[in-house]
Amino acid sequence: MASRFGNYETTETGARLTQIIALPEMIPEYCALSRIGKPAVQAIAADVAPIIQSLPTKEERDTASQFVGWRVARVMRGLGYKLIQERGRVTGAPYRTGAVWSYEPGRVKVAVSIPQGISRKIDVRVKAVGGQIVADIDAADKGEGSVHRLHSILRVRVPFEEAIDFATSYAERHGFGYVHVLDAERHLPLDRLRGFL
Structure with missing residues (x-):
């Protein structure tokens, strides 16, 4: 069939x-x-x-x-x-x-690095603002041949832990498999990232 x-x-x-x-x-x-x-x-x-x-x-x-x-x-x-x-x-x-x-609950993976070729993910971009570690949350889908933005930026300058909870819940509701934590400037100490490595 x-x-x-x-x-x-x-x-x-x-x-x-x-x-x-x-x-x-x-x-x-x-x-x-x-x-x-x-x-x-x-x-x-x-x-x-x-x-x-x-x-x-x-x-x-x-x-x-x-x-x-x-x-x-x-x-x-x-x-x-x-x-x-x-x-x-x-x-x-x-x-x-x-x-x-x-x-199936619990399928969403939160990671600092994700496998190549993952098309649906929510990005949590970590930054420091006024001495506090916060994140901007965005969602996009790489469709067949092009990138489609499904949603505009979902939240801006959210405290990091709240950002992870929100992003994971949003991923479950809308069919995203990964929450991708992006911390290019290494604002988060290693112990806070350990759960995502």
Whole structure:
């Protein structure tokens, strides 16, 4: 089944659907719907409907609808979500049901260095202001071929411990896997960073 949909992704229809599904701004919507027990595919229903409904046969429409579910499932699994219900009700869509996902707590990693190729992360930029160690918090997503800013700077000049708590909680709610602590000028003593090494 996976190879069938992997091949479908290379078709014109599959590529158009994938472009919508993979939009970085859709990920927080998938996560938000999952938090309230709704199928993630509901988030893109209105966007994919014109493409699917324009297909000439029922078989093509069914295949396209199934592909949407398969492709969104790849996104959700990549974010650390687990399938909890195979058929949740979807409204206003060319498909009637979709998978419901649940987040696995504790998946967000806080680190001073993160593996190459990590696309979704929240940056916590440490600095000293008026003798206090504070941080600015920002979130970005490196999409396919370009960097998309999902959110403007989330918080500015937040006390460091509060910044880490806020960034981690935000990462869990919005599907970010890493909180990246950036302390280029080494404002934090080693003992405070030890937990992130």
